[in-house]
Amino acid sequence: MFEKVLIANRGEIALRIHRACREMGIHTVAVHSTADADAMHVRLADESVCIGPPSARDSYLNIPAILSAATITGADAIHPGIGFMAENAQFAEMVEEHGFTFIGPTPEHIRIMGDKVTAKRTVQSLGMPCVPGSDGPLDTVEDALATAKRIGYPVLIKAAAGGGGKGMKVALGPEQLREAYQLARGEARGAFGNDQVYMEKYLAKPRHIEIQVLADTHGNAVHFGERDCSVQRRHQKVVEEGPSPALNAEQRAHIGGIAANVVRELGYRGVGTIEFLFEDGQFYFIEMNTRLQVEHTVTEMITGIDLVREQIRVAAGAPLGYGQDAIRFQGHSIECRINAEHPDTFMPSPGRIDGYHAPGGLGVRVDSALYDGYRIPPHYDSLIAKLVVHGASRNECLMRLRRALEEFVIGGVETSLPLHRRIISEPDFINGSYDIHWLEHLLGLKG
Structure with a gap:
């Protein structure tokens, strides 16, 4: 079992992880931004390391700072918590490459499930029921129109790399679909740096x-x-x-x-x-x-x-x-x-x-x-x-x-x-x- 776990998160989930570790006899390291210096998990952890200014990009998303904190405190493993780096395959890889255990799935599985199109193909091949939709990304609006004709309206355009409702648009007919397709791609590009979208049948009251x-x-x-x-x-x-x-x-x-x-x-x-x-x-x-x-x-x-x-x-x-x-x-x-x-x-x-x-x-x-x-x-x-x-x-x-x-x-x-x-x-x-x-x-x- 681990002797020391670094908690790469903040707020209630960081405190939740700290409590589980302490009940298992595991020492904890809290990382925090300057804005979180007085946070409860920082107060209760065995050790704490400030990893940057308030901006999440400069602190909780700062991979070198997190890995440095794990190194100087002698942590065995890193728990990413929820959000921030929890589903970042590159972070999981770097954690393992630097000799720490990533408390989560393998980078490969994070990547597979992080891409909604690949995830759907993967689980469907293993017998998982899926919403009728496109077989992969929709490269053109013509592809979208052809798929919608096959599965029937209304349809839902979704960002392949998305989540939280970003890059998600409903279309009730062909004209709406043309607009929804462009809007979804633009929104996906801005939110995730990836403008790939796919289509699913829109369910009325699921x-x-x-x-x-x-x-x-x-x-x-x-x-x-x-x-x-x-x-x-x-x-x-x-x-x-x-x-x-x-x-x-x-x-x-x-x-x-x-x-x-x-x-x-x-x-x-x-x-x-x-x-x-x-x-x-x-x-x-x-x-x-x-x-x-x-x-x-x-x-x-x-x-x-x-x-x-x-x-x-x-x-x-x-x-x-x-x-x-x-x-x-x-x-x-x-x-x-x-x-x-x-x-x-x-x-x-x-x-x-x-x-x-x-x-x-x-x-x-x-x-x-x-x-x-x-x-x-x-x-x-x-x-x-x-x-x-x-x-x-x-x-x-x-x-x-x-x-x-x-x-x-x-x-x-x-x-x-x-x-x-x-x-x-x-x-x-x-x-x-x-x-x-x-x-x-x-x-x-x-x-």
């Missing part, structure tokens, strides 16, 4: 279902069930829950078995999430995230398994030590992503925390690096806390979540807490009858 998987280096792979991430705004997840209100045990076992088999056949290493659209009882692969997910907490609550601990163990070469039959799903869990932003306009709201009280009690978990007096910097993602609740049933979980949201106090800045209180009070959410467009319709962002 749910976003993802399967959590884990594989070791000994040929073992398991799944931990699904999370329903359909409550989204502009393709960004807002609320996640597990198990999904839309799936039954048979569907769960079916798609989970396919997902586990795919990562086993790939020789994958570590945790990963395979994401699907689900409509009319059918699953359609959309992408695989080769890292820990923000919402991994939901899975931990319903399985009792520490996914970060498992991630570290597998990276150190340990076998899973259990099979699929040993994984049990208990009760229900819901996570609310709390952001420092205005609940109506969604404008970021950095600033000093003036009054902080986290909810507690049975089945309530708060993953956050906030503390009273902490100043939220304006340079990074606005996620500041995750409220995760567990109950014996979905109804108990909802009641507990309502109570926890009432208790949660974050003063001094605007937050999305009022939005979450509204969401969980809506009849459609209470009934579990929502899709990926539901929240935007509720907020008046779609007609």
Whole structure:
């Protein structure tokens, strides 16, 4: 097992990784920008190294600085966390080349799954159901028009190297497609430096279902069930829950078995999430995230398994030590992503925390690096806390979540807490009858 792990991230996820390491008897190194000198994970880590100024490009994305910090502190491994360098194949390669263990998949698998077209081809060859669409990148608008004619409108143009909704456009007919194709390519070029796009059939009212998987280096792979991430705004997840209100045990076992088999056949290493659209009882692969997910907490609550601990163990070469039959799903869990932003306009709201009280009690978990007096910097993602609740049933979980949201106090800045209180009070959410467009319709962002 590792003796010292460098955590190449910040905020609540850096603190989450630190906690897992400390419980395993592993020393931690926190890297931070000058803006994060007072961050909680920096305060708690065994060692800390400043790697640059506030800009992420000059600090958390500065590969030489991170590797230098690992060298001078004598770290054995580097955990990339979520975002920043977590799905950067070049970073994973350089980590290994410099003699450290990358706590994540191989660079090869990061590359395969990072390119959406290659990922789709790869998993489809292994029996994964996919959304009907183009066989590869669409080099011309004529290619796009021919593909749309074959699969039928409406269609969705997506960036091959994309994510987070960038480079994604819907077209209802040929004229819209001509415009959408050009807009998507331009947006993809600006966001990812890669203007390749591909096409999928646009599903009208799908749910976003993802399967959590884990594989070791000994040929073992398991799944931990699904999370329903359909409550989204502009393709960004807002609320996640597990198990999904839309799936039954048979569907769960079916798609989970396919997902586990795919990562086993790939020789994958570590945790990963395979994401699907689900409509009319059918699953359609959309992408695989080769890292820990923000919402991994939901899975931990319903399985009792520490996914970060498992991630570290597998990276150190340990076998899973259990099979699929040993994984049990208990009760229900819901996570609310709390952001420092205005609940109506969604404008970021950095600033000093003036009054902080986290909810507690049975089945309530708060993953956050906030503390009273902490100043939220304006340079990074606005996620500041995750409220995760567990109950014996979905109804108990909802009641507990309502109570926890009432208790949660974050003063001094605007937050999305009022939005979450509204969401969980809506009849459609209470009934579990929502899709990926539901929240935007509720907020008046779609007609």
